[in-house]
Amino acid sequence: MKPAPFTYHRPETRGEVDALLAELGSEAKILAGGQSLIPILNMRLSSPAHLIDLNHLHDETAGPALDDGHVTVGPLVRQSSVERSELVTERVPLLAETMDFVAHPAIRNRGTVVGSIAHADPAAELPAVLAVLRGEVVARSATGRRTIPAGECFRGPLENSLEDTEWLEEVRWPVAAADQGFAFEEFARRSGDYALCGVAARAERAGDTTTVALGYLGMGDVPVCTELPPLGASAFETDEVEDAVARVVEGQLDPVDDIHATVAFRTHLARRLGATAVRRAAAKADTAGQDS
Amino acid sequence: MTTRMFGQSVKRNEDPRLLTGKGRYVDDIEHSAAQVAFVRSEPAHARIIDIDVSGTLDIDGVLGIYTYEDLEGDFAKPLPLLIPNDGLFAPKTQYALAHEEVCYAGEVIAMVVAKDRYIAEDAASAIRVEYETLPVVADLEEAARPGAPVAHLDMEDNVSGRVSEAKGDVDAAMAAASHVYQWRFSMERAAAMPMEGRGIVAHYDESDQSLLLYDSTQAPTGVRGGLALLFGLDPDRVHVVAPDIGGGFGMKVIQFYPEEVLVPWASRLLGIPVKWTEDRREDFIGSNHERGQAHEVRVGTDDEGRILGMETNFLNDAGAYCSYGLIIPIITAAQMQGPYRIENFRYEFRNLFTNKVPTSPYRGAGRPHAVYVMERVIDKIALELELDVAEVRRRNFIGPNEFPYDVGVTFQDGGPTIYDSGEYERGLDVLLDALDYGNARAEQRKAAEQGRLMGIGIGYYVEGTGIGPYEGAAIKVLADGSVTVALGFSSQGQGHETVFAQIVSDELGVAVDKVKVTSGDTRRIGYGVGTFASRSAVVGGNAVFKAAVQIRKQAAEVAARSLEVAAEDLVFENGQIRVAGAPDLSVGLGQVALISNPLRYAFGEESQEAVLLAQRAYAQSDRPLPDGMRPGLETAEFYSPTSGVFAFGAHAVVIEIDPDTCNLKILRYVVMHDCGAVINPMIVEGQILGGVAQGIGGAFYERLAYDDQGQLQNASFMDFLIPYATEIPTVELHHTETKSPLNPLGIKGVGEAGTIPGPAVIANAVSDALGRPIDSMPISPLDIYAILYKG
Numbered sequence A: 001m002k003p004a005p006f007t008y009h010r011p012e013t014r015g016e017v018d019a020l021l022a023e024l025g026s027e028a029k030i031l032a033g034g035q036s037l038i039p040i041l042n043m044r045l046s047s048p049a050h051l052i053d054l055n056h057l058h059d060e061t062a063g064p065a066l067d068d069g070h071v072t073v074g075p076l077v078r079q080s081s082v083e084r085s086e087l088v089t090e091r092v093p094l095l096a097e098t099m100d101f102v103a104h105p106a107i108r109n110r111g112t113v114v115g116s117i118a119h120a121d122p123a124a125e126l127p128a129v130l131a132v133l134r135g136e137v138v139a140r141s142a143t144g145r146r147t148i149p150a151g152e153c154f155r156g157p158l159e160n161s162l163e164d165t166e167w168l169e170e171v172r173w174p175v176a177a178a179d180q181g182f183a184f185e186e187f188a189r190r191s192g193d194y195a196l197c198g199v200a201a202r203a204e205r206a207g208d209t210t211t212v213a214l215g216y217l218g219m220g221d222v223p224v225c226t227e228l229p230p231l232g233a234s235a236f237e238t239d240e241v242e243d244a245v246a247r248v249v250e251g252q253l254d255p256v257d258d259i260h261a262t263v264a265f266r267t268h269l270a271r272r273l274g275a276t277a278v279r280r281a282a283a284k285a286d287t288a289g290q291d292s
Numbered sequence B: 001m002t003t004r005m006f007g008q009s010v011k012r013n014e015d016p017r018l019l020t021g022k023g024r025y026v027d028d029i030e031h032s033a034a035q036v037a038f039v040r041s042e043p044a045h046a047r048i049i050d051i052d053v054s055g056t057l058d059i060d061g062v063l064g065i066y067t068y069e070d071l072e073g074d075f076a077k078p079l080p081l082l083i084p085n086d087g088l089f090a091p092k093t094q095y096a097l098a099h100e101e102v103c104y105a106g107e108v109i110a111m112v113v114a115k116d117r118y119i120a121e122d123a124a125s126a127i128r129v130e131y132e133t134l135p136v137v138a139d140l141e142e143a144a145r146p147g148a149p150v151a152h153l154d155m156e157d158n159v160s161g162r163v164s165e166a167k168g169d170v171d172a173a174m175a176a177a178s179h180v181y182q183w184r185f186s187m188e189r190a191a192a193m194p195m196e197g198r199g200i201v202a203h204y205d206e207s208d209q210s211l212l213l214y215d216s217t218q219a220p221t222g223v224r225g226g227l228a229l230l231f232g233l234d235p236d237r238v239h240v241v242a243p244d245i246g247g248g249f250g251m252k253v254i255q256f257y258p259e260e261v262l263v264p265w266a267s268r269l270l271g272i273p274v275k276w277t278e279d280r281r282e283d284f285i286g287s288n289h290e291r292g293q294a295h296e297v298r299v300g301t302d303d304e305g306r307i308l309g310m311e312t313n314f315l316n317d318a319g320a321y322c323s324y325g326l327i328i329p330i331i332t333a334a335q336m337q338g339p340y341r342i343e344n345f346r347y348e349f350r351n352l353f354t355n356k357v358p359t360s361p362y363r364g365a366g367r368p369h370a371v372y373v374m375e376r377v378i379d380k381i382a383l384e385l386e387l388d389v390a391e392v393r394r395r396n397f398i399g400p401n402e403f404p405y406d407v408g409v410t411f412q413d414g415g416p417t418i419y420d421s422g423e424y425e426r427g428l429d430v431l432l433d434a435l436d437y438g439n440a441r442a443e444q445r446k447a448a449e450q451g452r453l454m455g456i457g458i459g460y461y462v463e464g465t466g467i468g469p470y471e472g473a474a475i476k477v478l479a480d481g482s483v484t485v486a487l488g489f490s491s492q493g494q495g496h497e498t499v500f501a502q503i504v505s506d507e508l509g510v511a512v513d514k515v516k517v518t519s520g521d522t523r524r525i526g527y528g529v530g531t532f533a534s535r536s537a538v539v540g541g542n543a544v545f546k547a548a549v550q551i552r553k554q555a556a557e558v559a560a561r562s563l564e565v566a567a568e569d570l571v572f573e574n575g576q577i578r579v580a581g582a583p584d585l586s587v588g589l590g591q592v593a594l595i596s597n598p599l600r601y602a603f604g605e606e607s608q609e610a611v612l613l614a615q616r617a618y619a620q621s622d623r624p625l626p627d628g629m630r631p632g633l634e635t636a637e638f639y640s641p642t643s644g645v646f647a648f649g650a651h652a653v654v655i656e657i658d659p660d661t662c663n664l665k666i667l668r669y670v671v672m673h674d675c676g677a678v679i680n681p682m683i684v685e686g687q688i689l690g691g692v693a694q695g696i697g698g699a700f701y702e703r704l705a706y707d708d709q710g711q712l713q714n715a716s717f718m719d720f721l722i723p724y725a726t727e728i729p730t731v732e733l734h735h736t737e738t739k740s741p742l743n744p745l746g747i748k749g750v751g752e753a754g755t756i757p758g759p760a761v762i763a764n765a766v767s768d769a770l771g772r773p774i775d776s777m778p779i780s781p782l783d784i785y786a787i788l789y790k791g
Ligand SMILES: Cc1cc2nc3c(=O)[nH]c(=O)nc-3n(C[C@H](O)[C@H](O)[C@H](O)COP(=O)(O)OP(=O)(O)OC[C@H]3O[C@@H](n4cnc5c(N)ncnc54)[C@H](O)[C@@H]3O)c2cc1C
Pocket: A029, A030, A031, A032, A033, A034, A035, A036, A037, A038, A075, A101, A102, A103, A104, A107, A110, A111, A112, A113, A114, A115, A116, A118, A119, A123, A124, A125, A126, A166, A167, A168, A169, A192, A193, A194, A195
């Protein structure tokens, strides 16, 4: 389990990364925390000719920052520093709630948030959370920058929407509003594993009506985001929540069989976890509304 | 009186080294050695048409590429069969490098030696093998079907061996039974997955005609014997060292895996040290698996649930080769009756080849399967007759006065299976009291009323441990008063450096940390068998005891001469040999070691006494070394048991199933175990806890997902789910102590115990929770989903 030969680059500024990518394009791979890329290289599932190691960039921020109504992270912010960030706990509570489900502490110490988004694993938590929160990423290259909304980030399993000469310099989540409530639910066989099915919920309360958006992971080629029809107060006293989730699950999710779960089992999980997430998020939106 | 160390939870001598990263594993040795990578078969069954190495020609740093054509003499023959048996009529073992036909995905086809592992893998991945694929038989029950594809081209069917045995009159018992039931049970294969894979460093020295092999093996002496023969070397010129080993669980007993022959062979050929470190993928597809059985059971009972007769007809999945012979199904058959008195019993098994990784014992070794079948049978009888599961066990137990108890079938060592001692009903009482069984049942009923799915499972086992043929210990007292103990069997972290030191400490009156135990280095002791089958403490422990007694005798004689007192008056305490009743009259054990070697020339102040003693002897016209005495305080002693000794235990688990996730939550896990006299309770607990984790893993998490083409679909720790600490509940441990009458220390083995009832308890508990029989294991949330929601 050793990688095929590659040329190793150690840029010190973001500009050098741009230049290397401009020259090497699809021949090169970016190395961030290495928690997904290194196993792929070692198993020779991919053999890029060049590796561009971001870990020696100068003057990179180590933790999340607040910027214009968004919480943002740069390319070397480790998952563990997001997990421990008070800013994130206060401003992006869904992200805070989810971090514990992303792998294990040792992996979070190395793995980056940006890397997880770039990796675009449909079973990963962070892409689904970014999508349900309507976050965005900032891509850059030698020719400039562009902001990509979460909904346009993911093309397919392990496939993001960056050009060969582009890389990600930032991920941005909007700060939570006072009337919002969130919940995250997943089922993994072991603590910290990729989930068989997971779902993030964002609920907004307006008067008696609650609108809920769900972002599923592990249920399609990319994170699947969907909004339930508005739910009245009575919905939460009855099976209306379960029915609404069931319709979304049947209509919009496209899970596959693997050795751990069949389509039918994943669908069952999506319904049960989805309903729990809706109820929890809505309850929090309720109390959030009362607080303000 | 000093405290007896035997029975104390002494802290482990090896832990400061192992816990601070100072362990020395095979991969830590010879960093500059040439490295090996292997080309392994992709198809599970194929003819090799061509091996094209032309793609490797422009890779710098390749030292050699070898295929079957390069092997000569004995190296070109199939690897040895370890345990022959009359019932084994197709004893197929594999070639070191595949010869024309490959029979499992992972079989070694070519070896690359290169400057480093990176280059070796570059070259290995550039080698093209052309195959003519052949029909694959992957499934065990399919392999038994007439007309099924054959795993080996030169065979008519897949049966490698067949054994049957009976005691009593099963047919008459069935005819007389009020109830006769017929049930089927199956268990999939499983794998040991030690943290450290296998590893080998070979250094063949042409000028010295010697071979030094570092090998992550559980049986270094066997590897040495075999390699000496194979290489045509004087065994004294072959040294095998098993340094620290990161787990073995039986997987590292096999002698030989192909790599164990090929790596030293390449070292001889190239004249340089050569090294191979198994990676995780290789471990999945190249190191032996186990379990894999399907049983058809018939059992006859009376109205009270007493078993009058029982028979099982079963299949055992050998995988592609069977170098270990029929041992796994033999153990299953021998241990199936467990703690129960079954007067009429019959079994027949067939050992079947499949196109999958070969098998050999993995912790539990045939017993988890036996216990799972037997304990499911007990629970099913209870269900049929509307009796309590604990009560049915009670009614069938062998009584405490029935020992020695002849089980009536052949044991794995070829002798009869005779239980030495046991207190099975008392064990159940301890377990049920600890669980508060009545209360647990009441809670379960309450939960059921609320629609919750709670279940209780019990699994009882008897485990044959401490098998022969023998084990040895070489003990030496050093001048500084410390004692070295060399053992032929290696340690995989079980605590050998501590428990054997405790035995020596008591006998020689030295502190436990003054006793340095080294195991698995054939330079220190050349004879031994190996660490497996829960035998090291029993067989090795008694050998250590014998050797320590002998040293004590020798030391007493020398001390008696030096102090001019009678040997019987001496006591061994705090590193000193003292005269009872005369506290000032003493000599240090280290000093005795020195003076036991009469000297002409002193080498340091302390040894002057040895010169003087020699002179004194001559002054009295005596020999300095009287007849029958040897210089130095050292000896090697061997212990050979007459038969195995039988430990026992029972586990109980309370679970709840979550209808949303179909996951299983273990609310309580209670263990009662009995391994006779306990040398170190803390170490015994550690063994049990690790075993329980492995048992739960095997029952609910770990599954080797083979497809019907013999491809393992989850050959990585991403998809092969070994439970983390987060998945293992707190285990409540209780023990009883029923000594073995068969060895001086009264001990029985414990190494495998914790693993054995895992599948049985989980299957029983889930059956109990769901009200549906769980008769194929392992299970997963996916299976529970199917039961709950798909009818
Ligand atoms: C045992 C284990 C369990 C795990 N469990 C989970 C889990 O439960 N949930 C989960 O979500 N993840 C899990 N992971 C993955 C982990 O979260 C990774 O850290 C993450 O997916 C990738 O982040 P990284 O910084 O390590 O990226 P790397 O591995 O360095 O890179 C991953 C990919 O992203 C690209 N990339 C990285 N940074 C950039 C950038 N700035 N711009 C463009 N491309 C970039 C790389 O080129 C590569 O293709 C697990 C990993 C392991 C080893």
